[in-house]
Amino acid sequence: MKRIVLALLCAACMTSMEAKTLVAYFSATGTTKAAAEQLSKQHNARLWEIEPAEKYTADDLNWRNSKSRSSIEMNDPDERPTIKQCTDVTPYDTIYVGFPIWWGICPRIINSWLDNNLSQLEGKTLIPFATSGSSSIEEAEAYLKRTYPTLKWQKGMLLNRR
Numbered sequence: 001m002k003r004i005v006l007a008l009l010c011a012a013c014m015t016s017m018e019a020k021t022l023v024a025y026f027s028a029t030g031t032t033k034a035a036a037e038q039l040s041k042q043h044n045a046r047l048w049e050i051e052p053a054e055k056y057t058a059d060d061l062n063w064r065n066s067k068s069r070s071s072i073e074m075n076d077p078d079e080r081p082t083i084k085q086c087t088d089v090t091p092y093d094t095i096y097v098g099f100p101i102w103w104g105i106c107p108r109i110i111n112s113w114l115d116n117n118l119s120q121l122e123g124k125t126l127i128p129f130a131t132s133g134s135s136s137i138e139e140a141e142a143y144l145k146r147t148y149p150t151l152k153w154q155k156g157m158l159l160n161r162r
C-alpha cells in the first residue's frame, strides 16, 4: 500500500515538474511549428502557438517586395503585430521561445508577445530557438538580449533540419 501511495505521489510530482516548461512559438509556414512540436515532446513541455490576429499570407511573406507586410514590419523596430490570444506564462519556470529568422532576427510578433508578458517573464529562464533558410541564430539572440536586457536569456538553438 505504502509503495502505491509513494508511486502516485511521485507521478503527481513528475507531472507538476513537467508542466513547468513551455514551448511558445510563432511559425508562418510550419517549419518552426514542427521544431517546436519535437522540442515539446523531448522536454515534456506544454506547447503554445503565438498566433497573429491576422494570419500572414504568401504575399505578406514576400521579402523581395519592400512593401509587403513582413518587410514593412521588419523595417520598423516599433511595429507590434496584434496577437490573437494571450498566454498565461505564470506556471512556467523555463520557456523556449521559437520563431523563423526574418531578416536575421525574430519577427516583430515575438516582440509583441514578449512585451505583452514582460513583467511575468522576469526571473524565468528563456531559451530562444529558431529555424531559418541559412542564417544562424546569433544575431537574433543578441537582438533579444539587447532589447530585453532584464530577462534571463540562455543560449539559443537553431533547429534547422539537416
Ligand SMILES: Cc1cc2nc3c(=O)[nH]c(=O)nc-3n(C[C@H](O)[C@H](O)[C@H](O)COP(=O)(O)O)c2cc1C
Pocket: 026, 027, 028, 029, 030, 031, 032, 033, 061, 062, 063, 070, 071, 099, 100, 101, 102, 103, 104, 105, 131, 132, 133, 134, 135, 136
Ligand atoms: C520575411 C522573411 C524573411 C526571412 N529572412 C531570413 C533571413 O534573414 N535568413 C534566413 O536564413 N532565412 C530567412 N527567411 C527564411 C525563414 O527563416 C525560414 O524559411 C523558416 O524556416 C520559416 O519558418 P516557418 O515555416 O516556421 O515560418 C525569411 C523568411 C521570410 C518569410
